[in-house]
Structure formats: structure tokens, C-alpha cells
Amino acid sequence: MRSLFIGSVSERSGKTILSLGLAKNAPGKVGYFKPFKETIVYAKNRILDQDAYLMKKVLNLEAEEEIISPCSYDVFRPVSMNTMLECWDKLREGCDTMIVEGTRDITTGYIHDVSGPAIAQAIGADMVLVGDSSPGALDKIAVMKHLLGDYNIDFKGAILNMADDPAVEVFLEEKGINVLGSIPSINELKRFRVKEVVESLGAEVVVGDENLDRPVEDVMVGAMTPESAIKYMRRVGRKALITGGDRSDIQMAALSTDTSCLILTGGLYPVKTVVSKAYEKGVPILLVRYDTLTAAEMVEHLIARIDPEDEAKIKLISETVKNNINLDELWGEV
Structure with a gap:
């Protein structure tokens, strides 16, 4: 089984769009895990993570959203890695590929050893970093590439979102950072x-x-x-x-x-x-x-929500990822 952790280095990095697009283009049976809840939706008196709700519907997942995204992060009330691993073991059963979506900032949870790299290490996932092409995001990609070595994580590369200048890819490659592709700005996804x-x-x-x-x-x-x-x-x-x-x-x-x-x-x-x-x-x-x-x-700053019923937008996301990301290099042999 191949597990891929999507680590965000900037706010509004496009990690959910990327997670959805990769899931729709992943080989075999695909599962999804998001350790920490973020944007909340209310459904039938249940408090759910918006992305977990989306992915359950789109990927036809059997598990409930409370298992798909089980934890809320509070720096003063830490959760244990064991809680996440219990859910992880349930979700990965029978899957060929697991997409794991991190928080808006990959370092969230570092003080309690439940950051993105710590989770990826615990579940044996490879890592992809996603961010925009701002100077701060590029700096953080470089820093995180260095830090991931301390966790013995296979860093597959970076994916840039809303990046229309190919020179940015060249710049990162010259700095020794593998770039798997860039997702261009798409007006339909901003609406x-x-x-x-x-x-x-x-x-x-x-x-x-x-x-x-x-x-x-x-x-x-x-x-x-x-x-x-x-x-x-x-x-x-x-x-x-x-x-x-x-x-x-x-x-x-x-x-x-x-x-x-x-x-x-x-x-x-x-x-x-x-x-x-x-x-x-x-x-x-x-x-x-x-x-x-x-x-x-x-x-x-409103992030356009993706509804499970919005088939046109989901198809657009899937095709955009397929056409702009080097999926052969990303998946390799499963």
C-alpha cells in the first residue's frame, strides 16, 4: 500500500484541491485520512470536518467522518498519536492508496509531537509539500525538505498552487527541490x-x-x-x-x-x-x-467550498491535477 501525506506550507495552499485531485487519479482502491478537523460543518446534529464530509461522498468511503477526521487540535489539550493510529488502522484496511491531508500549516502540533512530519513518520507515509509561489512559501518548502530528513520520510517533491510562472519551478529545481508540477490559477475554482x-x-x-x-x-x-x-x-x-x-x-x-x-x-x-x-x-x-x-x-480570503454534488468542479479538479502533475513519478510502483 502507498500512503501519501499532503503537507501545506502556506495558508490557502490548495491542499484540499490537491488531495481531491490526487485521490481521483490514484491507482487502485483509494482511502482518505485527515487527522485534524479544521473547517467545521454541521450535519444532522453532528460536528464534522468539511473535507472529511466531501471525501466520504466523492470517494464512497464506508467509514464515518468522525473516523476519517477524528481530532481537534488544541495546544493546551493535546491529543495522542495513538488516537490517530487507531483510526488510521481502520481506514487503510483494504486500500491500495491512502491520501493523508495535513493541517493548514505542516508544523501544527510540533510541540506535542503530532505535527505533519511526525504523523507521516508514524504511519509510514511519503510526503508531498504544497504551497503557493510566494517567497515565504518557497522558503518554507526548503526548510521542510531539510527537516524531513530527520524523520526519515521519503520526500517526493513539491507542488505549487496558483503558480503561472514556470521560472519558479526552475528556481526550486536549481535549489535541489524536486517539483512534481504546478497547478495554474483557475477562475472557476475561485468562485x-x-x-x-x-x-x-x-x-x-x-x-x-x-x-x-x-x-x-x-x-x-x-x-x-x-x-x-x-x-x-x-x-x-x-x-x-x-x-x-x-x-x-x-x-x-x-x-x-x-x-x-x-x-x-x-x-x-x-x-x-x-x-x-x-x-x-x-x-x-x-x-x-x-x-x-x-x-x-x-x-x-474565503476559500470556495467544494460540494460533493458539484460534479463539474470535481471533474475540473481531477483533470487539472492529471494534466499538471507528474503522476507517474509520484506514484511509481504501488
Whole structure:
């Protein structure tokens, strides 16, 4: 059996996209393990890891999500490696390939010896590092390659996400780091839906709750005059507009263009004319307690969720990994 640990060296590294894409292209019967829960979803009064929920559905896994992703990390309440290994032994049975997804930072858990490298060593997994092409991520790939030697882990190489410059691959190769491939920026994978904004920001839906599946392809902050804003709004379709709840002028301007939702900040309710116009056009109005800057940062950093039912996006991820990663080198002989 081949086990592969996906270690992230940067926030929003694309580790879940990579894990899913590799799982869909892996040889034989494929299993999945994610030791630590991260983004939480609630299903039938159960608290589950979002990625475990996704992978169970997509890979038709028999184990429950609580086994697939069993632990929550708390530096002051450490979990034992034995707890993870018990779940691991159940999940790997009968599998030809196991994909193991780490946390957002591969070093999480180091102080209690349950970091990514420690887990990979305990289960005998090879390691792939994934990150973007920022200087900090490249530095961390180099550091982790060195540290993995202390754990006697087979480092297969690095995979870069949202990397469109082939010179970065050449740079890493010159530094002695094997690069298995780069996943380019794909606009379809950056899109999210209005309901994901609701969930991430804890927004109150003032109107339009029947249209929360609307896609969001761009984000605008309404901090200018309506006259200036309308020029930009007409150029940008399927946008989320973030503005103060008291900026009815900007809100009405947005509603006259292709807008997926209004995100009103400061906990201020919109005036009746705005609510009426939004209702007429079917545009959700979301009310959040955050200030405009904070809300904008949260939305910009929103990671588009992959639903198990989104077959088109899953197929796109699978094909992207297949076409951009050296899978023959990665898998070798199983």
C-alpha cells in the first residue's frame, strides 16, 4: 500500500484541491485520512470536518467522518498519536492508496509531537509539500525538505498552487527541490456562492434567501461616490458588493447592475427602497456586524467550498491535477 501525506506550507495552499485531485487519479482502491478537523460543518446534529464530509461522498468511503477526521487540535489539550493510529488502522484496511491531508500549516502540533512530519513518520507515509509561489512559501518548502530528513520520510517533491510562472519551478529545481508540477490559477475554482458568505461571516439574510446559490465571481467595496462606482459596477458581473448599511446610494447603484448579493456592514439595516428593489431583482441582502474593511478581508480570503454534488468542479479538479502533475513519478510502483 502507498500512503501519501499532503503537507501545506502556506495558508490557502490548495491542499484540499490537491488531495481531491490526487485521490481521483490514484491507482487502485483509494482511502482518505485527515487527522485534524479544521473547517467545521454541521450535519444532522453532528460536528464534522468539511473535507472529511466531501471525501466520504466523492470517494464512497464506508467509514464515518468522525473516523476519517477524528481530532481537534488544541495546544493546551493535546491529543495522542495513538488516537490517530487507531483510526488510521481502520481506514487503510483494504486500500491500495491512502491520501493523508495535513493541517493548514505542516508544523501544527510540533510541540506535542503530532505535527505533519511526525504523523507521516508514524504511519509510514511519503510526503508531498504544497504551497503557493510566494517567497515565504518557497522558503518554507526548503526548510521542510531539510527537516524531513530527520524523520526519515521519503520526500517526493513539491507542488505549487496558483503558480503561472514556470521560472519558479526552475528556481526550486536549481535549489535541489524536486517539483512534481504546478497547478495554474483557475477562475472557476475561485468562485463561491452567496450562501458560503452567509456561513463564513455569520450574516443575517434580510431578503433573497431563496437565491443563496447564486455564484460570486468578483468582490467590490463600495467606498466611492455612486457616480464613480457605477462605471466599475457595469464592467463587473456576478459581484458581491460590500458597503456600509447606511450607503443606500451605492446599494441602489449596485442593484442596477449585475450583482449577486449586497453585503452590508456595521450591523445597519438598509432602507425600505433598497429592500424593495433587492426583492424585485432577487438579490440577497446580507447583514454583518463587521466593519467594511474586515468584511472585505474575510470575503477575499474565503476559500470556495467544494460540494460533493458539484460534479463539474470535481471533474475540473481531477483533470487539472492529471494534466499538471507528474503522476507517474509520484506514484511509481504501488
